[in-house]
Amino acid sequence: MSTEAHEDRISEVSKKFGITPEDYMLPARHMINLLDPDGTLREQSDQGTEPGHEYPLPSPAELMDAYSALAVGRRVNDQNSALVRQGRMAVYPSSHGQEACQVAASLCLEAGDWLFPTYRDTVAVLTKGVAPMEVMTSFRGEWHCGYDPKAYNCAPMSTPLTTQLLHAVGVAHAAKLRGENTVVVAMCGDGATSEGDFHEALNFAAVFKLPVIFFVQNNKYAISVPLAQQSAAPSLAHKAVGYGMAGERVDGNDLMALMAVMGRAVRLAREGNGPLLIEAHTYRMQAHTNADDDKRYREDAEVKGWIAKDPVTRMQAYLDDAGLLTEAAQAKITERAESVAKKLRDGMNQDADTPPSELFEHVFASKTTQLAEQQALLADELAREEA
Amino acid sequence: MTATTSRVNPNVSDATARAAAQAANENQPVTFGKALNTALADALVANDSVVIFGEDVGTLGGVFRITDGLTERFGTDRCFDTPLAESGIVGMAIGMAINEMRPVIEMQFDAFAYPAFEQIASHVAKMHNRTRGNVELPMVIRIPYAGGVGGVEHHCDSSEAYYAHTPGLKVFTPATVKDAYLMLREAIDSPDPVVFFEPKKLYWSKEQVDLAALAAEYEAKRAARTEGSARIARAGSDATLITYGPSVSTAMEAAKLAAEEGISLEVIDIRTIVPFDDETVCASVRKTGRAIVVAEAQGFVSVASEIVARVQERCFHSLAAPVLRVTGFDIPYPAPTLEKYNLPSAERILDAVDQLQWEA
């Protein structure tokens, strides 16, 4: 497909919005923000929207579902951190503070759509429908990812930064070649945008005009390194225009805004307008993982400053005020969150029991002679140990 | 088969004319490159999920013309150019394989595959294992490799050890025109990812091969499998030369020269480095009692080293002499004018043969 065709598509969609292609691709002047930190709906003039960057409010039903997933996500984050402290889980990169991004990344997708998460995105994976214990398998120190990606249309959580963005591009490309209208959400962090594969993935997606939403959670740090040391771009969303795609910034602690922005991005992508880049401004409230000491690189006051912007209390306050979150509804959501937490506690309190012989089983589709020999050697060692 | 010239004769039916033309073709020697090109075309016909992409593989047909005519014949959905980004090509292929396609991708030259190494080592090799067997990655990474063509820096590396060292990758390297066809078809049909090394000095080598008959044989599953099956390229009784890819022809030349001196060398073409055929290699060494591994790659921590280790572990009591290696030197691949000093030559192999502790 020619570049001209691509430009045509961009100019077509921008014409539909009554703006120039540049104004379509450039993020709006301000980030999209619908709810104030205290949960009040902002005046329309303060929402950051612009002609061609308009965001209708999600429906009450959508907001309630999203809030329910948000509350579960928060509970899961805190349960997992506790399990790590108790030594039941090896490591956990918590997304405490980023749950609104997590939830929106999955809820904007339909069943046949794909999600490509990172190590930080357990709550997004859970929201995609993967069973809680399956999601956490790798963090308890298992050798495999714990779930069947094809059963959930959800890739294994990727550790090598941004490598998964290219896989997302490939999944979208295969679907497009078969004439399917699958949309793919590909996630990464702010620091990861410095990696070469970030560039290659965005470029490929734009050149092949693929329905991929690149969703960057800008939580301000890559372990200890602040964003200013990663990029001199006006914003991460501005990088989109360099690839010929649309970018947008959104308040990553505002679930309502995230639902609106991600929902529109998925619609545009599904209609064949190519990829989009969404940058969500959020904050990691805990250390990078339990093994990190965040006191070495950020001030306590900075962290405390973000408590007032918490995504869970913000959404809760809005729904409360709107009369949507009845006591009964809140009780049901809490009950759901507790039952997921219990599943995790019960599961993690049982020892993982993978037979070491399985280490040789999936290196290839069928075992080579050499692997069979090595498997036998280990089996023999174990048998002698037992005798 | 006798040579037939097809003349345009109004009295001959179309079918007869076509048969005659084909008979003429059957007698044409086929190049290694044409065999690869035909294997790709046949795979595109055989399986709708096969897609080919890379740098310059579309309109141009690849810098070595291995994908020549494929875009024209099959369209841009089946064979297309990508932006210049090797990690991108491999990474996108992974995603396509996750989503039920069989990508066959081309790295333009050996050293230009290095930008893709993270994708290959961390994902291509490990996705099947990581997903406990739920996600297969049936993809082929074609890499033109090795020297002997007067290439400049970055165009002559023998990089097979990096990939062979990585669990989860299969590593193939054909040395004959027939194997070029069969091994590429097998690689494309494999449920596992295959790094497919094409000795670029062989692209223009020719053999009398009937590709149509070979295709029919392969598709009827009558062709002997090459994966995990080393080939006895020349039978012999005094010593074994174990080799692969670009070095097979050099070993064959050495064996011919040795025969003139009354020494009978067996030549084994490994064909697939992974999986490795210990059985054929060891049977030969046990028979001859002497072995030399010949490979163009630098010898230190190499595939050749691995083969030596395997042979001495398994055949120690049959050995009459230490297992030797004739390999490239441990230097960056030299400039065109100097490459002949680096490449294993028939003479260097024969010098090694002399050192195999022959009884007086």
Ligand SMILES: Cc1ncc(C[n+]2csc(CCOP(=O)(O)OP(=O)(O)O)c2C)c(N)n1
């Ligand atoms: C290719 C690669 N390099 C380095 C690392 C080690 N590492 C893991 S997370 C991380 C920081 C990533 O920061 P960011 O992208 O902002 O995501 P966040 O952890 O903040 O969610 C680093 C350097 C890695 N996983 N992969």
Ligand SMILES: [Mg+2]
């Ligand atoms: Mg970060």
